[in-house]
Amino acid sequence: MQNWKRLLMLIAAVIIGLATVLLASGIALTNFIVDFWWHDGLDYGGYFWLKLLYRYILSGSVTLFFFLIFFLNFWAASRYLGIDETAFSRLGHSEGNRYRRLLKLFQTGSMRVYTPLSLILAVLIAIPFYKQWDAALLFLFAPSAGIPDPVFGNDVSFYMFAYPIFTLIQRELLIASIIVSVAIALLYWIEHRLLPGERKEWPIGARIHLSGIIVITALIMAWGFMLYRFGLLYTDVHEPQFFGPGFIELRYHLPLIWLSILTLLGAVLAGLFYVHKGTGLTVLVSMILLFVASIGIRQIDIIPDLIDRFVVKPNPVKVEQAFMQNNIDATLTAYELNDIKIIDVMPALPDRDILDQTFREHLYNIPVWDPEYLDEVYQQLQGIRPYYRFPNVDIARYVINDRLEQVNLSAREVNIDKLPAEAQNWENTHLRYTHGYGAVITPAAQDGETPMKWFLRDLRMESGVGFTVEKPDIYFGEENLPYAIVPNLLSVVGISSFDEESSYNYTGSGGVPISSFFRRLLFAIYFRDRNLFFSYNIRGDSRALFHRNIIDRIKRLTPYLSLDNDPYAVVTPKRIYWIVDAYTTSSLYPVSKTTSTRFNRESEDKPFNYIRNSVKIVVDAFDGNVDYYVANPNDPIIQGYRRAFPGVFKNMSSMSPMLREQLRYPKDMFTTQMSVYARYHQTDPAQFFQQSETWDFATVNDSVMKPFYFTTYLLEGLREPENFVLINPMTPIGRSNLSVLAVAGTPAARGRTDFSKEIVLYRFSREIQVEGPSQVSALIDQDPEIARQFALWDQKGSHVLRGRIIVLPVGRSVLYVQPVYIVSTGTTRIPELQRVILSMGNIVIMDASLEKGMERLQERLRELGPQIPPTPPTEPTEPPPPRMPEIRPMT
Incomplete structure (x- = not known):
């Protein structure tokens, strides 16, 4: 009876285990299939397979490589384990057989042990490569940047793409070689210490094998020291004076690293010679002592402290001048600050009519409405229905009444949370309230004590200036929208839509078709929602719209891009689009100052010392299509991704002109650049060390002023007169007077097929208070x-x-x-x-x-009266050379 119970319990356990495995596998497979459908619905099916193949081919190749390392070494070691049959015969039959079986466990018959062991070790070693597959892509596909680093002369692309991969490879190879060394030494020790028989000399093959492993391990360690040299380029020990290596790192630590490399290789060669020949002990000891000394001296702070105290600190500018210049030049290049134009301004009040025609031409573009206050106005006056919400107010410029005018606008999105609690059921959430509708547009400049002026308003999309939208439905936006099933069989009344029948009659191409019960089952498993499978209101041509938040949508497609925190809507005659600025960043640009920013949908600040606004992303609010356009083709990072994923990143010339006209200089980029340039505009090392001209962001009531957009024709210094600019005032650090007006401009895109941007600084004289x-x-x-x-x-x-x-x-x-x-x-x-x-x-x-x-x-x-600026002080001139006294004859 007990046996039957045990058998039933065993069968039950097996069934439960199999069911669990099948369920987990089914869920994983469901996620995989639905993810492919989603990519394929966006015409990124090939991109989906490329991402998958790159990830698993790279990690699989690395796994296979390390598997061969472990397996071949174990196999080779098993070849040299000898069996002393004479010794076994003296032990007796039973005991001799036991030792024979023990030895055979470590010999050729043990491949059934070494094979899974090698595979497990290889997988563990390859995990970091699986996590960093996108870095490996750049290592394989990214081109050279054409910029040498100021210390070693290598192209900066080596540090951004090859250096992290080489470091990873070296670390994992060192771990693997240590594991192999310990394992092989243990196998040979087992033969000579645990097995019976007379101890004899190791076979020559075993000695060569161990010697080879030691040499390879030493070479890997030496490679690590070689790579460690490059790590000096990222030291921050000199902060806040400057970033990167200084006199001590390059004149003291660097020679010691070379000494460590040479003595390590010398010690290994001397050790092998001593082991095999029995001579050379003095050389071996000397090499070991030198190697230990080179390592130990680097860890002791006494000598660097003495150098710093008696050489560097008494003459900081003279000693560190070249190293500070390296940091300044690298930082300006890494943050795209080399081409900033500075215009020195001698302040003066206008001595002419400030309301002349030139100034009147941009008076109507002054943005007197703050977006944070305007958002509440839109919500109260144009929300209209409880389930509509304006998540953000954006800035744009359109040609209105034959002139380029700056406007505020916001898209009217659906928000189920605003419905009464009893109305927040499954059908309403996923089948009825599926989309927002339209947008509102108001002029940037308005007068007080007058009603709000509207360029586009109401659900009827009324406009007195010619705004029309053929398909104003918003199925994809900034809200955290749940999945929607459209079209469906519900009779929906009162929900606005461009379709004549009702909002449930979705005619777009977005989403994934639910054309069979099998697909309904998979989607029910994917969304963990049984209602989706059992609902009678789903049609044969219904489509599942999901990942409808535009940032989430982009991050799922291209997780290696960092996104700006301010997506903005664009209203066109066809439909509404979203534009998102995307950045490529790196934390490995040599000698460049590191900063950090929290990008969109990231949980913490991301450190980096290189940034480019390389991509403009367009998302269709109706269909959800996502298009990537390269805004900076000179960026080696985006060039690498373009090579790895052909067809994903398009040329800017293929973007619709209506969308291209709305491109702008992104706020996150400008803020980051100005936070760095506030200090690094001081390009002279002596001034940089003194920090006498450091700027800071202007503040009002202890709040930092944010940059604001302004459409203008007036600013001198920009290449084209018509610009959409970001303006950011800056003050001397610790002071309140105005020092600089930083202006980031985007020239008019009309007739252009690329994206152009530039920065101009209006620097006011320090001699006059502003x-x-x-x-x-x-x-x-x-x-x-x-x-x-x-x-x-x-x-x-x-x-x-x-x-x-x-x-x-x-x-x-x-x-x-x-x-x-x-x-x-x-x-x-x-x-x-x-x-x-x-x-x-x-x-x-x-x-x-x-x-x-x-x-x-x-x-x-x-x-x-007229305000005339004071005459600037003239540069002092050298006094004339003294005249020789005139010699006259005596009378």
């Missing part, structure tokens, strides 16, 4: 008329909100503009633009209209 944003904010606070008006508004059930300060260059002066909003203190809080504050010099004006405010500001400036 008020910074925080100082202007203080002037506004101190203005009695403004203070009285604010106090009056605050007493009438409303609250005053002051928007961001906008900084604009006007001639050789700076115009500050700050909007003032009023918001109710009640439950419905809709910000209303009430006034605009303008400031130039020490003058502060507040008015409801931009143009009237400018007229009042102009009158105040006229009262001051």
